[in-house]
Amino acid sequence: MALCTGERKTNQLQCYGTLYKCKQCGHEGCMQNKEDACSNQGFSVLERCLKCGATGQMEKLPNDERAPRKTPEFI
Numbered sequence: 001m002a003l004c005t006g007e008r009k010t011n012q013l014q015c016y017g018t019l020y021k022c023k024q025c026g027h028e029g030c031m032q033n034k035e036d037a038c039s040n041q042g043f044s045v046l047e048r049c050l051k052c053g054a055t056g057q058m059e060k061l062p063n064d065e066r067a068p069r070k071t072p073e074f075i
């Protein structure tokens with residue numbers, strides 16, 4: 001899976017969180033326990049997209065560097 005390259009607000013270290021994508025608006029980012037915890041945060045802990053507000057519409061981003069072939073989603 002792809003890893004977040006954002007910066008954690010607490011210690012300025014790279015986030016390395018799992019990246020997700022919103023099926024509603026296409027927004028990408030990691031999920032954090034607190035809002036605004038990472039500079040590249042995309043979702044709250046309740047699986048709510050911080051951009052469009054959709055809940056439960058997130059899917060894991062595949063790691064393109066390690067897996068060039070797209071994995072089809074049947075869910």
Ligand SMILES: [Zn+2]
Pocket residue numbers: 004005006007015016017029030031038039040041
């Ligand atoms: Zn992050």
Ligand SMILES: [Zn+2]
Pocket residue numbers: 022023024025026027049050051052053054
């Ligand atoms: Zn969204």
